[in-house]
Amino acid sequence: MSANKEEMQTHENGPLTITKFPHLGPFDNNAYLIAHREAGEAIILDMPAGSRELIDAIGDLKVTAVLLTHTHPDHWADYDLVKSATGAPVFCHPAEVIMPAAKIDRPLADGDEMAAGSAIVRALHTPGHTPGSTCYIVGEILFSGDVLFPGVPGRRDPRPPRPRRRHHDRRFQARVRRLRFPRSPSRPLRRRNVGRLTRTRTS
Ligand SMILES: [Zn+2]
Numbered sequence: 279m280s281a282n283k284e285e286m287q288t289h290e291n292g293p294l295t296i297t298k299f300p301h302l303g304p305f306d307n308n309a310y311l312i313a314h315r316e317a318g319e320a321i322i323l324d325m326p327a328g329s330r331e332l333i334d335a336i337g338d339l340k341v342t343a344v345l346l347t348h349t350h351p352d353h354w355a356d357y358d359l360v361k362s363a364t365g366a367p368v369f370c371h372p373a374e375v376i377m378p379a380a381k382i383d384r385p386l387a388d389g390d391e392m393a394a395g396s397a398i399v400r401a402l403h404t405p406g407h408t409p410g411s412t413c414y415i416v417g418e419i420l421f422s423g424d425v426l427f428p429g430v431p432g433r434r435d436p437r438p439p440r441p442r443r444r445h446h447d448r449r450f451q452a453r454v455r456r457l458r459f460p461r462s463p464s465r466p467l468r469r470r471n472v473g474r475l476t477r478t479r480t481s
Contacts, residue, residue: 286331291417293317294397297335303327305352312416313339317395321345322360323414323421329356333363341366343384343392345399347423348408349377357381371403371410386412406434 287298297311307326314320320339322332324347341364346354349370354377361368367383369392374382388403402413407424414421 289419291419292397293395294416296416296419297332299329299332299335302329302331303352303355307352310421311335312394312397312399314395314397315339319394321392321394321399322364322366323347324353324423325356325360326352327355329360333359336364342394343399344368345386345392345401345412345414346370346374346377346382347413347421347425348411349374350408350424351376353423354381369401371401371412373405373410374408375410376408 285300287300289296289298293314293316295313295315297313299309299311300306302309303326305326307324307328309326309329309332310323311332312321312323318339319342320336322341322344325332325344344360344364344366346368357368357377360366368381369384369386369390370377370382371387372379372382372385386401386403388401390401392399392401397416400415402415402420404411404413404422404425411423411425413423413425
């Protein structure tokens with residue numbers, strides 16, 4: 279059994295089985311498989327290098343969507359593998375410009391909802407780490423991508439121009455206050471720490 283499999287984490291959440299595939303690729307990325315077993319449907323969250331492990335876990339599930347938190351290359355390095363294995367549409371916020379637009383099948387807007395069986399995954403546009411960074415909410419679980427790491431917010435890319443920085447900072451802070459589920463579910467960020475982080479310069 280590989281180190282990855284040893285650290286794979288599975289969370290049961292109502293009808294959903296959420297599996298985290300940690301430490302993927304050279305940048306230690308996470309990917310998630312959000313599966314509604316009864317309905318036979320699943321959603322994939324991010325597709326870093328090393329996503330073969332996630333693909334192998336899909337089995338007979340029908341993947342209804344591949345959601346990207348943002349388009350820093352480490353989050354979609356295995357695009358071709360995931361796309362060819364699932365044929366599922368790739369969702370991403372249109373403010374993301376690093377990945378070629380032709381690779382995005384469905385532009386996402388704040389509040390958009392995707393379904394896996396009866397379960398809903400809701401998009402929350404959280405500009406800050408990148409202009410189109412998007413968190414995803416399933417029930418009380420939030421997937422923050424690189425907007426929020428355990429103990430530290432993700433750096434801002436690109437840094438806003440000085441005249442608009444205050445506006446960007448306020449908007450970012452308002453969004454971060456709503457976050458409950460950082461990148462590593464094994465180390466949940468306590469709410470008082472979120473308050474401290476919102477006052478931290480992020481680049
Ligand atoms: Zn990033």
